[in-house]
Amino acid sequence: MRADVRYGIDDSPVFVIDQSRCIGCEACVQACMECGTHRGQSLIHLERIDRAATTQTAPMVCMHCEDPTCAQVCPADAIKQTEGGIVQSALKPRCIGCSNCVLACPFGVPKYMAEIDQMMKCDMCTDRTSEGLKPMCASVCPSEALWYGTIDEVRENRTGSLLRDFMFGRQEVRTKVYTVVDDLAAGPIDVMRGQAASWLDDPFELESGGT
Amino acid sequence: MAHPPLTDAELIDRYGPHLNVAPPGGWNAGIEVDRVVDTHCCFCGQQCGIKLKVHDNEVVGFEPWYDFPFNEGKLCPKGVKRYLQGSHPDRVMYPMERDETAPGGFRRVSWDHALDRVVSEIRRIQDAYGPDSFAMLSGVSLTNEKSYLIGKFARLALGTANLDYNGRYCMVSAGAGNKKALGIDRASNPWSDIPLADVVWTAGTNIAETFPITTSYIWKARDRGARLIVQDPRVVPHARTADLFLPVRPGTDSALFGAVLHELIRHDWLDHDFIDAHTNDFDQAAAAVAEMTPAWAADITGVPKARIEQAAEWWGTAATGMLLHARGIEQQSKGVDNVLGAINLGLATGKFGKPGCGVTTITGQGNGQGGREHGHKCDQLPGNRDITNPEHRAHVASVWGCDVDEIPGKGIPALEIIEAIHSGEIKGLLSICFNPLVSSPDANFTREALDRLEFYSVIDFFVSESGHHADIILPGSLHEEDEGTSTSGEGRIIKINAAVEPPGEARRDWEILVDLADRLGSGHYFPYTDTHQIFEELRLASAGGTADYRGATWERIEAEYGLFWPIPEEGHPGTPRLYEGGRFYHPDGRAKFHAVPYRLPGEVVDDDYPVWLTTGRVVSQYLSGTQTRRIAALVAQYPEPLCEMHPQLAEHIGVADGDLVTVTSRRGTITLPAHVVATIRPDTVFIPYHWPGDKAANQLTQRVVDPTSKMPEFKVSAVRVEPAGGRVTTTDGRDFDLQDGTT
Numbered sequence: 001m002r003a004d005v006r007y008g009i010d011d012s013p014v015f016v017i018d019q020s021r022c023i024g025c026e027a028c029v030q031a032c033m034e035c036g037t038h039r040g041q042s043l044i045h046l047e048r049i050d051r052a053a054t055t056q057t058a059p060m061v062c063m064h065c066e067d068p069t070c071a072q073v074c075p076a077d078a079i080k081q082t083e084g085g086i087v088q089s090a091l092k093p094r095c096i097g098c099s100n101c102v103l104a105c106p107f108g109v110p111k112y113m114a115e116i117d118q119m120m121k122c123d124m125c126t127d128r129t130s131e132g133l134k135p136m137c138a139s140v141c142p143s144e145a146l147w148y149g150t151i152d153e154v155r156e157n158r159t160g161s162l163l164r165d166f167m168f169g170r171q172e173v174r175t176k177v178y179t180v181v182d183d184l185a186a187g188p189i190d191v192m193r194g195q196a197a198s199w200l201d202d203p204f205e206l207e208s209g210g211t
Numbered sequence: 212m213a214h215p216p217l218t219d220a221e222l223i224d225r226y227g228p229h230l231n232v233a234p235p236g237g238w239n240a241g242i243e244v245d246r247v248v249d250t251h252c253c254f255c256g257q258q259c260g261i262k263l264k265v266h267d268n269e270v271v272g273f274e275p276w277y278d279f280p281f282n283e284g285k286l287c288p289k290g291v292k293r294y295l296q297g298s299h300p301d302r303v304m305y306p307m308e309r310d311e312t313a314p315g316g317f318r319r320v321s322w323d324h325a326l327d328r329v330v331s332e333i334r335r336i337q338d339a340y341g342p343d344s345f346a347m348l349s350g351v352s353l354t355n356e357k358s359y360l361i362g363k364f365a366r367l368a369l370g371t372a373n374l375d376y377n378g379r380y381c382m383v384s385a386g387a388g389n390k391k392a393l394g395i396d397r398a399s400n401p402w403s404d405i406p407l408a409d410v411v412w413t414a415g416t417n418i419a420e421t422f423p424i425t426t427s428y429i430w431k432a433r434d435r436g437a438r439l440i441v442q443d444p445r446v447v448p449h450a451r452t453a454d455l456f457l458p459v460r461p462g463t464d465s466a467l468f469g470a471v472l473h474e475l476i477r478h479d480w481l482d483h484d485f486i487d488a489h490t491n492d493f494d495q496a497a498a499a500v501a502e503m504t505p506a507w508a509a510d511i512t513g514v515p516k517a518r519i520e521q522a523a524e525w526w527g528t529a530a531t532g533m534l535l536h537a538r539g540i541e542q543q544s545k546g547v548d549n550v551l552g553a554i555n556l557g558l559a560t561g562k563f564g565k566p567g568c569g570v571t572t573i574t575g576q577g578n579g580q581g582g583r584e585h586g587h588k589c590d591q592l593p594g595n596r597d598i599t600n601p602e603h604r605a606h607v608a609s610v611w612g613c614d615v616d617e618i619p620g621k622g623i624p625a626l627e628i629i630e631a632i633h634s635g636e637i638k639g640l641l642s643i644c645f646n647p648l649v650s651s652p653d654a655n656f657t658r659e660a661l662d663r664l665e666f667y668s669v670i671d672f673f674v675s676e677s678g679h680h681a682d683i684i685l686p687g688s689l690h691e692e693d694e695g696t697s698t699s700g701e702g703r704i705i706k707i708n709a710a711v712e713p714p715g716e717a718r719r720d721w722e723i724l725v726d727l728a729d730r731l732g733s734g735h736y737f738p739y740t741d742t743h744q745i746f747e748e749l750r751l752a753s754a755g756g757t758a759d760y761r762g763a764t765w766e767r768i769e770a771e772y773g774l775f776w777p778i779p780e781e782g783h784p785g786t787p788r789l790y791e792g793g794r795f796y797h798p799d800g801r802a803k804f805h806a807v808p809y810r811l812p813g814e815v816v817d818d819d820y821p822v823w824l825t826t827g828r829v830v831s832q833y834l835s836g837t838q839t840r841r842i843a844a845l846v847a848q849y850p851e852p853l854c855e856m857h858p859q860l861a862e863h864i865g866v867a868d869g870d871l872v873t874v875t876s877r878r879g880t881i882t883l884p885a886h887v888v889a890t891i892r893p894d895t896v897f898i899p900y901h902w903p904g905d906k907a908a909n910q911l912t913q914r915v916v917d918p919t920s921k922m923p924e925f926k927v928s929a930v931r932v933e934p935a936g937g938r939v940t941t942t943d944g945r946d947f948d949l950q951d952g953t954t
Binding site: 021023025029030031033034041051053055056134144157158159199206 | 427447868888
């Protein structure tokens with residue numbers, strides 16, 4: 001991306017998370033802290049899935065649901081969406097700090113900030129995206145696990161299928177942010193079938209006595 | 212005497228590391244920006260482009276530099292937070308002299324006093340013990356201009372042969388191997404070649420934590436369908452996605468490479484045309500691996516035989532491939548052997564000089580590439596010339612305007628300088644950009660050595676742990692306080708731009724050296740009034756050398772987002788990819804295979820020290836931590852060293868995650884929390900080395916070096932690991948959370 005070629009409205013840039021590319025470096029966490037609208041406070045979650053077993057990590061930005069659960073459960077009607085579908089932090093005059101949104105969000109995104117008695121969350125760097133710039137986390141991410149660009153750029157440069165429909169029990173959730181899975185066409189994953197054998201099952205061949 | 216004037220705790224209390232938490236004015240201050248400066252990160256050899264925001268002579272933030280083609284705005288956490296090293300409470304603002312009676316152990320002195328004292332001590336020591344009894348140590352976080360200037364300063368102003376640099380602990384095994392095999396020491400390819408490779412093989416490089424931006428290049432290769440082979444004792448983050456993992460035992464890499472060459476030959480996965488037309492000595496290399504079967508190597512390396520065979524097949528049958536290696540295979544007493552073994556695999560299969568083909572080191576330090584070219588190595592003159600070669604000496608003498616005999620001969624490498632200080636042969640030391648107390652092996656020995664110096668002066672922006680031993684501290688400049696060039700790991704010469712002026716009485720490093728040269732009576736050799744003049748002289752001095760910068764101008768470097776050397780005349784496009792058309796840099800234009808017989812590392816495990824130790828870095832810290840241990844958000848990410856070990860080893864010695872363990876080698880001991888993870892070989896522990904004193908991993912490492920490169924063996928030690936009793940808990944009694952590495 002060149003600075004003189006910013007994304008315009010017609011480009012319809014999308015935000016894509018590909019957890020498989022994450023290297024856990026926390027550049028996103030550090031960069032989120034530098035955002036002009038909440039300087040000093042990172043709103044990204046970087047999860048270590050099970051460090052005892054794996055180096056797998058997972059960055060989590062707000063998925064910006066079309067019908068956001070956080071807003072549905074807010075008793076003070078403090079959580080609003082922009083016309084572009086960006087779910088914003090709670091409005092300061094309305095937020096009562098009840099944390100309903102924190103508990104209800106299926107992706108675990110909103111944070112209750114006790115110091116300011118307000119819920120804050122990722123707004124996909126509205127200050128940057130409104131000017132055609134990438135959000136801060138997707139700008140710096142060294143591995144492009146967090147990525148921002150056009151659908152055409154996805155097709156040209158990246159593998160995997162884009163997914164944005166989720167089922168949480170009986171609740172259907174469609175998100176603005178895409179997640180990457182290996183192959184959407186393959187249908188639902190049969191968790192009982194197990195996976196193909198991989199060296200990851202036994203990296204040092206301890207079980208087969210190789211080393 | 213260079214013994215610290217106060218205790219470590221007292222010195223740390225006064226000079227830090229303290230934590231810079233927020234930018235000038237605090238997080239909530241409205242950020243006013245006067246200027247935005249295009250420059251580069253001060254840390255690793257990737258040299259990512261970054262824009263620094265400036266207000267009132269302070270760097271107040273950053274903005275991604277999307278235009279810069281190498282990283283297109285990407286940064287690691289260190290790059291994001293690099294700006295917080297400025298406006299730091301620990302910054303040395305004026306010259307200081309050791310004074311036990313002064314609060315803090317050092318008293319403020321004038322520049323005149325400080326420089327006169329340094330000069331008088333240099334004179335006294337050299338008069339009494341000879342010119343080489345005063346040594347200089349330098350570093351490659353410095354620009355090309357400073358590296359060049361230091362080489363000239365040490366030889367002509369200080370008049371000592373004994374100058375060396377901290378790349379001795381980083382890139383020298385790669386450099387020596389490259390020169391022996393290929394006749395030139397530079398990355399074989401621009402990084403844009405990585406996505407073109409059908410096989411990407413990483414050997415001894417934790418890319419996710421030490422070269423994070425390179426990850427995106429590897430992922431692009433994988434998006435194209437490339438296979439990824441990872442050779443490492445740990446399942447490092449990028450290994451998670453590997454098609455093949457080679458869990459090599461520390462210190463056995465050359466056996467693995469030997470077995471792969473054995474397989475390439477056995478299956479005739481060779482590029483005979485390339486070997487015949489462009490190389491020498493294949494037969495010697497082949498003879499050396501005749502008995503190195505995969506079964507033999509599996510026994511030595513711990514890598515399953517089938518995986519060795521698979522690696523050989525993928526590498527040998529792929530049309531294109533790149534092998535990227537770093538400190539894991541280089542920081543060994545067999546570092547050069549390992550590099551030559553890797554290069555043999557590239558030469559045997561013709562994987563050089565073509566798109567998506569190469570065998571290359573990933574240079575570690577910021578200017579690790581440029582800084583190893585222009586003459587602050589003990590055996591080197593600018594343009595990567597040889598200080599013992601009469602023609603090379605004559606060329607440089609003609610540029611310097613000195614008599615060729617004024618240039619001293621070959622000096623001794625960094626670790627030997629430390630050892631010569633310990634033995635009393637070297638009595639005085641001037642250092643810049645080098646914190647040997649943290650970065651040298653056998654830290655207890657290094658401390659004894661520094662204590663024995665009759666005089667020690669450092670040029671630095673913070674008082675590092677080594678600086679505690681100084682008699683005179685001269686406040687130098689941060690990366691963002693001076694301009695110049697550096698050369699990234701790709702071999703790309705880039706422009707560093709000054710964002711701010713040095714604060715207080717701090718001065719630009721080159722100004723300090725020029726002033727010292729003047730007082731030493733050599734001012735006529737150093738007539739510079741700005742940094743650009745130094746670069747113009749460097750161009751002439753490098754001309755005709757292998758690292759030829761003759762055609763590079765600052766204007767073109769900026770306009771073209773960097774230039775790849777060699778660039779022998781103005782208008783030359785530069786040389787992004789080396790060896791095109793099979794042209795190598797030995798006089799006959801051919802590359803050279805090397806026979807690499809297997810030998811043992813400097814120390815092997817035994818009943819008393821039954822566990823392998825390997826050391827390295829974490830993503831949020833950089834080298835000896837002088838800068839990164841002072842930035843709060845980076846410290847919070849990984850506050851203290853942990854001892855990574857496999858659950859099998861933990862169970863064997865009876866500890867759980869978070870329990871304190873004592874790790875003991877023949878050199879020293881360290882007590883730290885166990886971090887029990889299934890991502891490391893059960894016979895190996897890993898400790899990161901960024902911390903000083905009783906948290907220094909280098910208390911355990913040994914002073915065994917590679918016979919050619921003089922690289923110490925940081926990556927292989929034999930240790931004993933025992934429960935120390937107790938666990939790490941926070942002050943409120945909660946358990947230390949090793950998942951996050953934080954309390």
